[in-house]
Amino acid sequence: GAVVSQHPSWVICKSGTSVKIECRSLDFQATTMFWYRQFPKQSLMLMATSNEGSKATYEQGVEKDKFLINHASLTLSTLTVTSAHPEDSSFYICSATHPTQYFGPGTRLLVL
Amino acid sequence: ELKVEQNPLFLSMQEGKNYTIYCNYSTTSDRLYWYRQDPGKSLESLFVLLSNGAVKQEGRLMASLDTKARLSTLHITAAVHDLSATYFCAVDTPNNRKLIWGLGTSLAVNP
Numbered sequence: 001g002a003v004v005s006q007h008p009s010w011v012i013c014k015s016g017t018s019v020k021i022e023c024r025s026l027d028f029q030a031t032t033m034f035w036y037r038q039f040p041k042q043s044l045m046l047m048a049t050s051n052e053g054s055k056a057t058y059e060q061g062v063e064k065d066k067f068l069i070n071h072a073s074l075t076l077s078t079l080t081v082t083s084a085h086p087e088d089s090s091f092y093i094c095s096a097t098h099p100t101q102y103f104g105p106g107t108r109l110l111v112l
Numbered sequence: 113e114l115k116v117e118q119n120p121l122f123l124s125m126q127e128g129k130n131y132t133i134y135c136n137y138s139t140t141s142d143r144l145y146w147y148r149q150d151p152g153k154s155l156e157s158l159f160v161l162l163s164n165g166a167v168k169q170e171g172r173l174m175a176s177l178d179t180k181a182r183l184s185t186l187h188i189t190a191a192v193h194d195l196s197a198t199y200f201c202a203v204d205t206p207n208n209r210k211l212i213w214g215l216g217t218s219l220a221v222n223p
Contacts, residue, residue, distance in 0.1 A: 032209065043200065043213045044155075093154055097209055100143070106154040 002028050004096050006104035013084055014112055021079045021107045023094030029074035030096035035067075037090045038106075044093065050077040084111040114139050116203055118214035125191040125221045133217045135184040135201035143204040144184045145211065146175050148197045155200070158186075191221045 003026040013019050023033055033050040048069050049057040056069035066088075068080040077096075081088055089111045095101040115138040125131050135144070146158040159168045161177035161184060168175050172195065174187045184201060198218045202211040 034210070041218075043215045046210060049210065099209075100145070100157075100160055101209075101211060102157070103147075103155040108152075 002096070002098045002102040004094065004102045004104040006092075006094055006107050008107060009105060010108040010110075012110045012112065015085050016083055019081045019084055019109060021081075021092055021094075021109075023077045023079070023096070023104050025075045025096040025098070025102075028096070028098045030077075030098060031074060032097045033071060033077040034095045034097075034101065035069060035077070035079050036093045036095070038093060039090055047079075052077075081109065084109070086111045114141065114203065114205060114212045116201060116212050116214040118201055118217050121215055121217055123217060123219050125188070125195075125219060127192060127221055127223055128190050131188045131191060131219075133186040133188075133199060133201075133219075135186070135214055137182050137184075137203045137212070139182075140179075140206070141203035141212075142206055144177055145202045145204075146173075146184070146186055147200045147202065149200065149216070150197050158199075188219075191219075193221045193223070195219060196221045 005024045007022045031052045035047045036044040038044050046059050047062045050069045050071040052071045058064050071077040091108050093106045094104045117136045119134050144161045147155040149155050159175040164179040166177045172189045177184045198216045200216045201214045
């Protein structure tokens, strides 16, 4: 079956630092990946659509310069949270389309 | 704008009884999904419903789709504690494959 991995599974960082999260499709190629964030007891919020070989498409209200997305290959997309602040603490989940969406295990980010 | 509404948002269930969760969506969609999420975990795919009248069953869960009514139901038969989780429905947007999510239904099964 289609498997999506994320790394790291959790990360704690100091305010002002940058954090990179990787999303990999392990047994299939994905031209499109999606990045979500989820706050406790809330639904998923789509942040951006990551397209291999082109710029990501960001949802309204998501800062492009703060959440950098790079989809360098058909099996890897990365999300970099730049100059992280405590309000960026959240659960970040990626998914890859094959053709329906398969979800990674998530990355829990805590910014101190 | 495509919207997805789930109800109820919270459901306290007794073991052994039957319950139904409803998912309404506002415009035409190609696919409807049901996912399960355990606390602190990511999403587990339960069902993908593609056409009007589609019915899928897995264990104590059965999902159905009525595209004319723009309604999907997730029926729980003889609830057991293991089913305690949050259940999300989501629909596909035809052009760009983004998923539009419901708010989720938090289920708790009590003895």
